[in-house]
Amino acid sequence: MALIRRLPKYHRYLAELLEKGVAIISSKELSKVMGFTASQIRQDFNTFGEFGQQGYGYNVEVLYREIGRIIGLDQTYRTVIVGAGHLGQAIANYTSLKESKFIPQAMFDINPRMFGIKIGDIEIKDVDELENFVRNHQIDIGIICTPGSNAQEVADRLVKANIKGIWNFAPIDLKIPEQVVLENVHVSESLFALSFLMKNNK
Amino acid sequence: MALIRRLPKYHRYLAELLEKGVAIISSKELSKVMGFTASQIRQDFNTFGEFGQQGYGYNVEVLYREIGRIIGLDQTYRTVIVGAGHLGQAIANYTSLKESKFIPQAMFDINPRMFGIKIGDIEIKDVDELENFVRNHQIDIGIICTPGSNAQEVADRLVKANIKGIWNFAPIDLKIPEQVVLENVHVSESLFALSFLMKNNK
DNA sequence: TAGATTGTTAATCGATTAACAATC
């Protein structure tokens, strides 16, 4: 569904409008700001309910709150970060995680020198403890920040420990059972897309 | 074009096949491995040329090389990283950058305490020098790793200094002229998509 | 009421899949 990739963008722009004190906005005005067609905006909003008022527009605050709820920002999840390298540490420091309530309960690494070190207030533990920790602390989501070569093994272990979702930063396509949610951030694919666009620009 | 998002994936799987010593592969076999339909694979490859042999299949090595060329992996770019926080440092250490020849020439930050520090062999400089550096060192690409609040200003300055492309990690939609290539990595949008999928799973 | 804008259906567009002739 292409729409769910647009939801975060609606949410972000509505937050901006709220901050600016805009109370009401029409699909036409929002269209100008966001670059989607007014028609698409109305279609999108109507997929989830009737949030507008004919002849009038959309109440920014209501819409913001509703889209937040649709995205699931009213939920809290317990997460672990696997891989405490530069990327893992950047993610651990990533404020959106806490704001969005994807709260990291621990980090895991294979390197004994890192055990016990804290990134912010998140402790790095031995990856051997991963399954037990996930089970005992009812972790919902595993964030994979390992090299590609270890990512599938980590995913398998997370799945065995009954993880509900995986946020994968490793540059591979993980094989996981259907009932586990998988969301990828394939940074290198974005880099390659940039490369293609640079080469084919003009 | 949805196709260009698939090119990196083809490239990655072909690299794997090469490593395994697979010399020839049919669209049907590749379909099994990658999860695209054989029809789509043939369509995709044919967009750029006739790389296969009827009744036979595709030569993995040739195809890998050709797709690499289409993506532009035969090019070299000079880049700068703006923002030397956790994310900027993670990017600076990101090996794909060097392998893909998007070589960082310098990092920039606003915090004087960081000036002169090296991340790997990349020096952190005063962001006030950004425009001059970009001009004098013929930088092609600016990698924006600042908070959202500074990203547009940084982008404006890069554009003024004649940057050709921007790889943006800040969580905003940059406004830049058409002739400048823009590629975004919106990590928080991925997190929100994960949130949505978690909430709506089952 | 008149003007504006939504909600929603219909038309269009683009991307994916199916089918099959060409050919190795």
Place this chain on the structure above:
DNA sequence: TAGATTGTTAATCGATTAACAATC
């Protein structure tokens, strides 16, 4: 030659856009 698989056209599917009646 027969079997296999590409290259490519046609059919389908889904997503976007346009149009307009409903209604505030």
